[in-house]
Amino acid sequence: MEGQGPPQGIDQRRRRVDEANNPTRGMIHMISGGATDGDFGRARKACGRRMENFEISKPQDPIISFGPEDLRGVAAPHNDDLVVTVTIENYDVSRIFVDSVSSVNVLFKGTLDQMKIEGFELEPISTPLYGFTGHAIQPLGQIFLPVSMGNDPRRVIKMVNFTMADAPSSYNGILGRPTMKDFRDVASTYHQKLKFPVGREVGMLRGDQRVARQCYEGVVHEEGKKTRVEVSMIRGGEKLKIAADLETEVKEKLVIFLKANLDVFAWSVQELRGIKPAVMEHKLNLLSGVRPVKQKKRHFRPDKDKVIKEEIGEFLGVGHIREVKFPTWLSNVVLVPKSLGRWRMCVDFRDLNKACPKDCYPVP
Template sequence: MEVEGMRRSETVISFGPEDLKGVNLPHNDALFIQVRVANDDILRVFIDSDSSVNVISKDAFVQMNLQGYHLEAVETAFFGFVGHVVYPEGKIVLPLTLGSQDLKKTVMTSFTVVDSPSSYNIIIGRPAMNELRAVTFTHHQKIKFSVGARVGEVRGDQPSSRKCYVEAVRADQSKTRREKKKSKVEEGEWRIVDKGEVHFIAEGEQEMIEVGPGQQIRVARDLSTSTRVSLINCLKANIHVFAWSQQELTGISPLISELQLNILPGSHPVKQKKRHFGPEKDKVINEQVKELLKAGYIREIQFATWLSNVVLVSKSTGK
């Protein structure tokens, strides 16, 4: 860019293999960092280049206990934030600092305060990124910015990123379950049970109830007669929803649970030598393997690339 004949110098910002040091690969993690806003160090700060505003949650704003700063009214509503329309609490301008020691940069940034459930404290959007003249690279889990003729950087926090993702997924699943719990039963509608209403019954306070041929379920002993009768009738009417053997569990949808092994590229397969555990333990292993084969959970292969021996753990009962 040229302004009145003067050329503005730009600091070159680049990413290379050395920036991957300390990053857990492979990954699809979002970029979460720690920043300093006003006089507080804030964790769980989400870098979102798709956001047209900088957002701070009301909970974080209250905990910061800012003195001398005042919220300005905001009349425009947000759409798309956590999936619905949100009306902001207000807008405030605060100093935002990236980096540490001599390689840090501070800019006055406008934040919109939002009272909405969220797994992160602050969203840094395009306005702050442009003010900081910062560049992000999620693969390298870094954000870099110019500090004079030099380049400052902040490393992303992958554990926080994954924790926030899990919390967001759980919140979305809870919302879906609440919406689905509108189906009616004969005696009325299902209702959401508060956490304080749930309690666990010790094994000694339970009794076995037969709800079908060879099919037994434990229920509490101290139930009233009417509740006990209603419960047993409900269990018998819905006996088909229970699995009484491993063979009846045909599989779990990947939408519910999925396991992925993050193996370093170039790692060599590990093949352990087969161990013998003794007649008693070998018998237990063989029985369990037969059950898993019969249920279709595992299958036999002739040439194993990876091989690990079975691990047996004793139960408190001695089994």
């Protein structure tokens, strides 16, 4: 319509851009942790005193810059993290996340186990690590390992202090501020490159966007599982899942309530009660002129046959299904892999679905 102004969202964005020119309203700090400046208060205070007397030096380093030529081979547009491969203790370790806001360098226990380094000892650490969710993780210790970046002749090797964490992660390790300071790295996620001085020249590491996206999806999946469920034992060996991010008081009340109402839940298929047809009955409407389809019998491996027989026997035992001697329609079962190596038994109803009219207004 003529005479109308821009949408409200555009007005809000313009107003917020104008407000960005106003004086700042405060400082928002990031909480991380680790033993970057020392594992005890005395060491951290000493580091603070050194920073007070710190003088800016002027090293004769080459100029590090990024230009259009650095975008060659980069899939754009993108919003990918910078994930590189570095050499640690003569192992080429991929899936290393370059994180300029991390106060420590992190190496995960699974990575160190695969490296099979002999004769090393972890130095104990008492300072916990804090993630974005605020949960504390107690490190296993810290270890100094040689890290090599780049290729000859533009290659740099330095000893890096890694904090060892025993936690599931899609990454093999994290390079934080300490390493970026020691190597004098300059990172550009946009250009998917990490550059660093090598004498009067510039060395470089390229990011792997495909691996970065795989890692990101893995992290989202793991964090989703952490915040989504938490297992509580409330009846013998049975388990019930509740939200893991509930407040302690709310969680305790919820568990008490669930324990008081255990009879509401069906803990096995034997406890599922049937519904009489007089109460509810489901019927299929078939298109006129459709010929019934009898699928040929499919053959499965012995291990899958065993799963199918167990599932069918369980349903027959509780009366959920019954045997039919002369079926008009015949569909095979299908085993779909579940997590933890288990199987879900389904039925291939594709032929039957094709013979049924589509409901334009299905029930949600």
